[in-house]
Amino acid sequence: MSATPDITLYTFDTPNGRKISITLEELGIPYKVHKIALTSGEQKKDWFLKINPNGKIPAIVDHSRDNFSVFESAAIMLYLGEHYDPEGKLLSKDPNLRSETIQWMMFQIGGLGPMLGQAYHFLKEAPEEVPYSIRRYYKETQRLLSVLENRLKGREFLVGDSLTLADIINFTWADAASLININFDEYPNIKNWIARIKARPAVQRGLNVPDQRSGTAE
Numbered sequence: 001m002s003a004t005p006d007i008t009l010y011t012f013d014t015p016n017g018r019k020i021s022i023t024l025e026e027l028g029i030p031y032k033v034h035k036i037a038l039t040s041g042e043q044k045k046d047w048f049l050k051i052n053p054n055g056k057i058p059a060i061v062d063h064s065r066d067n068f069s070v071f072e073s074a075a076i077m078l079y080l081g082e083h084y085d086p087e088g089k090l091l092s093k094d095p096n097l098r099s100e101t102i103q104w105m106m107f108q109i110g111g112l113g114p115m116l117g118q119a120y121h122f123l124k125e126a127p128e129e130v131p132y133s134i135r136r137y138y139k140e141t142q143r144l145l146s147v148l149e150n151r152l153k154g155r156e157f158l159v160g161d162s163l164t165l166a167d168i169i170n171f172t173w174a175d176a177a178s179l180i181n182i183n184f185d186e187y188p189n190i191k192n193w194i195a196r197i198k199a200r201p202a203v204q205r206g207l208n209v210p211d212q213r214s215g216t217a218e
Helices: 015-027 073-084 095-125 131-151 165-180 188-198 201-207
Strands: 007-011 031-035 059-062 068-071
Touching (some): 007 015, 015 201, 095 165, 131 188
Antiparallel strands (some): 007 059
8 A cells, every 4th residue: 555645535524525535444545634624615715626616525636647636425436436446345346236336326416415415404504494395305304214224124235245335425424314303213224234334444434534634544
C-alpha cells in the first residue's frame, strides 16, 4: 500500500459523506480527508466548484489518475469499485450480482435518501409546521424502509452473501432514520443488519471521518 494517499476525500459528517469514507476503508485505499466547512459555505467556493460544479459533498480527487475528480456519492462509489476493487469485493464481477448491487444503490439514491431527507427537513428544520409534507415524506420513508425490511428477510446482506456497495449506501441512510424517530423495533431485519454492519472495523473507521487526517484501512 502506497504511503502517499491516492485519493483526497472532500466530505462532512453526513450520510452521503459516510458512504465514501466507509467504502475507502473497506477497500483499503490510502486517502486524505479535507473536511468541508458547510456552515461557512466553503462548498460554494470557486476552487471547490471546479471539483464539484454542484457545490455539495462528497467529492474526491484521484491523484493516481491525473487528479481526476468525481462527484455524487453513488458515482464515487461506483468509480472506486471500478478502479480499486479488482477482486469484486464490493462490486461483483458476476453480471447478475453486479446489476443487483447497482439496482439497490439506485433504490437509495432515488428513494430512501431523498424521502428521508425531506422528512427530516419538515420535521426538524422547516420554519413552520406543514402537516401534509410531514405526513407525505414520513409515510414514504416508512414504505421504503418496509421494502428494505422485506429484502433483508432471511438475508445477512442486500446482495449475495457478503457486504457490497448496496449495503454501504443504504446503511448510512437507514441508520439516520433514528433522527426522524423511526422505531427500529418495527423493522427487526434492518435493526440487525445495521448492527452487523456497524460491527465491522472498517465501518467503524469510516464513521469516524471526517477529521483532518490521512486514512488507510488495515
